[in-house]
Amino acid sequence: MESSKVLLLVSLLFYFTPRLNALDTISAGQSLKGSETLISQSGTFEAGFFSFGDSNSFLYFGVWYKNISPRTVVWVANRDTPLGNSSCVLQLKNGRKLVILDSIGATIWSSNLSATAKKPVVQLLQSGNLVVKEANSSAAANFLWQSFDYPGDTLLPGMRLRSSKVSGQNTSLTSWRNTQDPAIGPYSFFIDTHGLPQAVITYGRTLLFRAGSWNGYFFAGIPSQTLNKYFNFTGIVLTGTNVSYGYELLSSSIISRFILTSTGIVQSFLWSDQTESWQLLLAGPVDQCDNYAICGANANCDVNNTPFCDCLHGFIPKSLEKWNSLNWSGGCVRRTKLECDSRDGFLKVPSVKLPNTSHSWFNVKMNLKQCENMCLKNCSCTAYANLDIRDGGSGCLLWFSDIVDMRTLPYGAQDLYVKVAASELGHKGNKKLLAGILAGSISLILVIILIGVVILWWRMKLKKKDKNKTKIWSHTDVRENEDIDIPIFDFSTIAKATNHFSISNKLGEGGFGPVYKGTLTNGQDIAVKRLSNNSGQGSEEFLNEVALIANLQHRNLVKLIGCCIQDDERLLIYEFMINRSLDNIIFDQIKSSLLHWTQRFQIISGIARGVLYLHEDSRLRIVHRDLKTSNILLDEHMNPKISDFGLARIFGVDEAEGKTKRVVGTFGYISPECIRGSFSVKSDVFSFGVIVLEIICGKKNMEFFHNYNLDLLCYAWRVWSEEKPLELIDESLGDSMALSEVFRCIHIGLLCVQERPEDRPDMSGVVLMLNGEKSLPIPKEPAFYPQQFGSSSNNYELGSTNEISVTQLDAR
Template sequence: MERASIFTLICFLLLVFSHLELSKEADVLAVDGSVSDGETLVSSLETFELGFFSPGKSRNMYLGIWYKNSPEAVVWVANRNNPIADTKGVLTVSGSGNLVILDRTKSVVWSSNVSGTVEHPVAQLLDTGNLVLKDNKSMPGSYLWQSFDSPSDTLLEGMKIGWNLKTGEERYLTSWRSADDPSPGNFTYRLDITGLPELVIDRGSMKTYRTGPWNGIGFGAVPAVPNLVFKPTVISNENEIYYTFEAVSNATNMRLWLNQSGYLQRLISEQGSNQWGVLYSVPFDQCGSYGFCGANSVCSSRRPDTCECIKGFIPKSQRSTNCVRESSLDCQRGEGFLRLVGVKVPDLSKFHLNENLNREQCKGECLKNCSCTAYANLNVSDGRTSCLMWFGDLIDISEVSEVYRGEDIFIRLPASSLGLTRDSSTRNRLTVIISVSIISGAIILGLVVFIIWRKSRKRDESLHLTRFKGGKDEREVPLFHLSGIEIATDNFSFRNLIGEGGFGPVYKGNLPTGQEIAVKRLSKDSGQGVEQFANEVVLIAKLQHRNLVALLGCCIQGEERMLIYEYMPNKSLDCLIFDHKRREELSWKNRFDIVLGIARGLLYLHQDSKLQIIHRDLKASNILLDSNYIPKISDFGLARIIGGNDEETKTNRVVGTYGYMAPEYAVDGTFSVKSDVFSFGVLLLEIVSGKKNRGYNHPDHRNNLLGHAWLLWNEDRALELMDTILEESCVRSEVLRFIHVGLLCVQESPEDRPPMSSVLVKLTNEEATLPQPKQPGFFIQREPYGSFSAIRTMSTLTENAVTISILEGR
């Protein structure tokens, strides 16, 4: 019996140790092993997982790699073009040493295609996300095949996209065809090495986006600020040229994802988290779209006119976005150069590259060649510079903001265009220009007087048409005919009514093209009136940003005044976060992305828009959500343009919505970008809590939501502010940081509130140091019956004090 017991014990121990050994090899697949449906390989630190999956609604099976904590974040797919129609697929290492996927008939549907025979083949899933095939007896790091050499739609840290110069092989990203189909889609992301290397997004053979050339530290049209988080690199030698990146912190995961719509997103997440934030997305706006403004023009989303011909060029025709030279180049009569500062340089389609030339030498080389139309002197690496010269039309120039690495380019112009000659023809032309300007000024002055006179008598449609017609504005704000809007909305049928507010009713409609629209119809007894209508048309027509609602046009006919917008199927934010049932639709990831989208839109208004706009009515009902819950800031009827040097402006008429207005604005009528920051802070706390600031009630005190958040913060109980529906989906450190930033934004003194550029960094960077917030404004102002003492005080300080905007979402 003793011998039998000892034998049993030995067998048991051997079994235990064999399982321990297997657990250590959970990332390894040998010849005698396999992975089938329901089984996976997991990298040693449990960062990545490999197995079979079915994307979206598809029933097909694919072998893929994903983040273990985020199974939806698939980073690589093996059999993209050869799905398995059932669950009988198997991954194994063949006798010859290849990784193969077999279907139920044991036919090979995918292979690593390693030539020759491997004696000791083994596959391993590394913690970088790289699946490698190697000889188990070979040197570490020596791979026969690796998944990093065959990218799908995702670039991970350490992966390369670029060229093997010896074999001519190219590595690049290819989008999925759809969320249900990972086969190669329409878009690719690759390193273009035609001239200086630059990254491009192509749709088939058509270029849709380019970063601008590599300048040794980055690309011209890629944000520079995120380099505090990651380091981009372009390596060029005799064997290869490629782009790669590495994260600055080991505490984060990062991936570059080319989605099915052709947008490239850099996503970031904490180690171990399943929540991903968007660091940036390109194309960022319409100026990022390749050649948006045509030839010989500069695109700028910060200008009222997005597209503008380069000085010395004029529009080719009224309908064309291309520009042509006003005067032909003439090498014999003298020429010079116009300097454009801080731009993405033109596409390198017709160019010449000379290395190691300084700016003066580059200028000289361009002047020697009468066909040279522009030059630039770019840094390439290690302090070296290259001289780029362009020939022919200049395509895809755009201004870039200070967070990008713009370059200077010198455009060749005739001396006359630069004002370098003073011949008689120039003087005559100048005389004509002055004369025309005086006459035009007199006409404009007469029109202004006439408009004022007519406005004092009757607000007729002719008065307002002058606000939108003529010149470029007519193209920017298309005018819809009333009959067309009546057809689209079924004669403003009640069943198409989707909202109503201070402006008037809002209807859903369908244009003959099939496009869905939202129609805001100015009510005759609207308190907002024609002034706000005109203000919104003029402003929003000149603003282009992914997080601002798009104005499609307006209708001015008889007494009718309407604004036509893109339709937002998820209506406004307040319809979700304040609704007991619908709030479940918004997970923490949704709310995280919504907050960042609003912040980016507000940053554009405050900083990246050359007009510098203060919204003045930022609130949950003015944040619209598209089908993907992407937020769009709307309702610019109360917005104001301020000068770039104006830190604050004062008004005698305070307009806005109680609960969102900053103290200095509500009491003194003083507003600035920091007023919008206060409103953003209120909105941020509302999104986190699912509660309204105005009208908030707590059984233990009479404070509003800001006051409640402040009390919880001081008692180290800030997480209790979070909407209970988020408990399972949230990342608590992110929630805490959002509450912290929200309290910083609603501090009583405007000087204490951070600008939106700082807010965005604080929201997205876990390592950012956040100061302790001070007391918020209006946090203990609530008195019985739901009134604010501060508002009563305000009414004694201002005349015609408050206009409450209660426009509902569309």
């Protein structure tokens, strides 16, 4: 009898021993150590401690495919902190954290679980997801922690890569250092949320490869006709302020994985039972055309051509010499400037991977014809395409900058429509149009000749008159001024750089005069301000700007490269800002939608730091006196740079206020005391406050006045007082913003536009407030333009240069 009981006990032990080793779950108080493992119910995945090769010198805890040899690891917990010996344990500590402990009980790795469960368990799911959850709950929404939220180099079915459009944070695939070292390597694969979301591979912060935007079936940059046979891609899904991407298997019998290799290549594999090996489905990058922007801007790459880089139709190499030597990094530029009217047209570039969408705009509800019309009406639009290629195409995708990183694809590609001037359309133009252009050209030439004769006569008359009246600054005056140390350019050099101040090179016009884009012989792009004879400014403002900005160095101030003086010509040469001025973006309905809150706050903070430098941190104490959105330039990274110092004034160390009989500035930005003939650093603070409110609202201060008989400052005060600040915020921002940060900026803007200068903060206080390091006082009712001008006895008209009492107002 006793012997039969012993036999039964031994049988039970043998029966249950393998099941203990095949558990998929451990509870609080249990642990996993040594060679013990968790095995998913399907038997596909296994989790436990492992080492590479035969060495036990470095141990990791991870998840791998149970029945595939050699071992294929899909997730590693302690990838940067391997264990030095086999005396290690995995356990659920205090009912909340999953931890790995070494031989002396020190924590080597832990999950970031903060919630506490009543009855927590650790389970390896059939998907390969290691989770911490309530014992009796199977819903994914109730997982307290999961390994799928912290991917390594592998993307499994059911796993999702996520990115935030607000914070920019993302979950990404990160490469191993090498095939035997799972430590975090330099390559990352993630969803870039700027513009239309797209998948990218980076090396550190350097963009190497774009898998492209989602076209309804797959990423446009790595199309494969075989993918949809095995996978159900859920694509890029927009959920509020978050973007995610993942895929599911069409059959449970399929074993698949996506991996980012240690060499920076994303690959998709299927397991073949026949060959007992992984079969490669696709990879990217695969050839030279996949290297990001290898052909530069406005060019297409085609591996079947020799050479494989070619400018788009209507564009020519920026540097023909470099292009012919197979250096394409400079890209291409337009051969003919756009007319910005209905005469412009589009040329189709078929079967390509769409260009970089980080500066694009999209609308899912528009059709292709509506998309074309919108692009044609917007002068800044450079190209358009369908957003989705399913069912013949739908949605609208617009580009507003250079076309970068485009290539020809053999299948799964899209058509791109590039805007070109009418003359580039070739046979698409008609004879009537050509005849009209010819007749118009002849008339224009005659008018230009006539105008030229009149201008020549007028300039000779003025030159003769000014000899006895006004001193003309020369190169010598600039060189002998000990405060000025900048290069002096020959007029012929700048004329050549700007194509002799061609209208096609003109960027715009301000109070100083027209501004032209130019390119020096060394390839450097420049912006050239040319003093106009009709300008309210003259030699005094010209020399003032040269003397001031030559001595200022700050990341948020535009850099003066040099100047030029020859006869009556006055030229200022600046670094070229590719995104031009803030007003060009913030007040444009389409462009402003591309400027999310994080960038707007970055611009506000950058302007504040630049003004603080002028007021307190430079060797000169400077009042700018003409801060406005058109004088804030934006570089390629949207960093703001303050420009136009022609009206600026230097203050002494002990000087608090300046007086003037000639009040200058721009309506909508001028402080009340400037109207009365005095100015100080607080005048710039007022202008800064107006800019902040305009950036938040997306509308001009004076535009508010003319449309609603109410300026922006008044409206901002009204909604703030009524506790409705959301009504002030630009609708294009949507939900992509931190409301507490926006409300803080509105509060700061109102403090800056107070009527009395002493009620406004100084710029050091503003910077502290923006950083959340200083409490905000309660603002009073701000200065309103209706108060300043509405009751004037002089019938003063806003926007004019009429005189008012006491001062003369030179408004620009």
